[in-house]
Amino acid sequence: MARVDMTRLLLLLSLFSSALCGEITMTHSPDTLRFGTSGLLRSTDLDDLLAASLGYTPIQSSLWRGLTITSPFNSPSGVVVVEVHGGGANVRQEGATYGLKEDTTLEEVFHRLKSIYGARAQRHTVFKHFSVGSSMEEEDAEYVLPEASVLNMSKEADSAFLHEMAALTVAARKTEALTTTTHGGQDVFFLEVVSLEQLVKTYGLESPQVEEAINILRVHLVKVTDMMRQRYNDQVLVVTAIVDEDNLLSRRTRSVLQSEATVDVGRNKEYSEDYPAIFNIILWLSITLFLTVLATSIAMATMDPGRDSIIYRMTTMRMKKDN
Numbered sequence: 001m002a003r004v005d006m007t008r009l010l011l012l013l014s015l016f017s018s019a020l021c022g023e024i025t026m027t028h029s030p031d032t033l034r035f036g037t038s039g040l041l042r043s044t045d046l047d048d049l050l051a052a053s054l055g056y057t058p059i060q061s062s063l064w065r066g067l068t069i070t071s072p073f074n075s076p077s078g079v080v081v082v083e084v085h086g087g088g089a090n091v092r093q094e095g096a097t098y099g100l101k102e103d104t105t106l107e108e109v110f111h112r113l114k115s116i117y118g119a120r121a122q123r124h125t126v127f128k129h130f131s132v133g134s135s136m137e138e139e140d141a142e143y144v145l146p147e148a149s150v151l152n153m154s155k156e157a158d159s160a161f162l163h164e165m166a167a168l169t170v171a172a173r174k175t176e177a178l179t180t181t182t183h184g185g186q187d188v189f190f191l192e193v194v195s196l197e198q199l200v201k202t203y204g205l206e207s208p209q210v211e212e213a214i215n216i217l218r219v220h221l222v223k224v225t226d227m228m229r230q231r232y233n234d235q236v237l238v239v240t241a242i243v244d245e246d247n248l249l250s251r252r253t254r255s256v257l258q259s260e261a262t263v264d265v266g267r268n269k270e271y272s273e274d275y276p277a278i279f280n281i282i283l284w285l286s287i288t289l290f291l292t293v294l295a296t297s298i299a300m301a302t303m304d305p306g307r308d309s310i311i312y313r314m315t316t317m318r319m320k321k322d323n
Helices: 002-019 043-053 106-120 156-178 195-203 208-232 247-261 275-301 310-315
Strands: 021-028 033-035 067-069 078-085 096-101 125-131 186-193 236-243
Touching: 021 208, 043 067, 043 078, 043 096, 043 106, 043 236, 078 106, 078 156, 078 195, 078 208, 096 236, 106 125, 106 186, 125 156, 156 186, 156 195, 156 208, 195 208, 208 236
Parallel strands: 078 186, 078 236, 125 186
Antiparallel strands: 021 096, 021 236, 033 067
C-alpha cells in the first residue's frame, strides 16, 4: 500500500513539474551542430547555448550536455528564436525537443545575449527582438490571413490569433532587410507570439478552436523555418520555444534573481574572459624556462673538462711570463 502511495506521489510530482516547464525544439540546425539526448534545459542557460552555437565561448559552464559542436571553424550565420506563449498547449514539431525550465523570461535571455556576447563579437552582429502582435501591418501586400474553419474572425481572441499568424511570416520576411551576412556578419532574431495563450484561456486546451490554432501555428512555424534555411543556405539555427509559465511567475522570478544578485553568498570571484589565455601563457612560459635551465645545468654538469673545453679555459690559472 505504501509503495502504491509513493508511486502516485511521484506521478503527481512529475505532472506538476512538467506543468511548470515549457518546451524548446531545434527545428533546424546546421551540420556543425549536433543536438542529442539530454535533460531539462534552463532558460538561464539558453543565452550561453545560443552563443556557443554562434562560435563564442560561454561565460559560465552548464550542466546541460545536449549540444555537440562538430566543427568550430564553420559557425552558423544566424540564430532565429520563435517564442510562443502557449498557455499549456502541446505544439509538437519535428526536431530535437527538450523541456524548458523557465527560470527567466526569453526577453531577458535576448538582452543578456546582446549585452554580453554583442560586446565580444569579432564581426558585425545584429540583434533584434520582434513582438509580432504589436508590429502588425495589415496594409502590407504579404499580409495574408490563414484560412480557418473553426476560428471566427468576429471573436476577439480568434481574430487576434489569425492576424498574428499573418504578421509572423511578414516579420520573418522583413528580417532579411536587417541581415548582415552579406558582409560576413551574424544575425540574432527573436520573434514573440502571444495570442495562442489567450485562445487557451478563452476556450480551454481541449477545445476545437485551440486544436485548429495549433495546426495553423505548426504550418506557419514550418514556413518560418523554411524561409530562414533558404536565406542562410542552411547555415542557421532555428529554435521554437513554447513558454507556459504566466507573467506573474516571471515577475516573481525576476525579483528573486535581483534580490539574490544583491546578496553576497560567498561565491568565488568571476574572472575575465582573458583569464584562460593569460593563465596558459604564464604556465607554459614557466615550464619552458624551467626545462631550459634544467637542460643547461645537466649539459654543464656532464661536460668533459678537457683542455679544449670552455670550463678548462675559464678555470685554469695561466702563469705570467716575464719578457
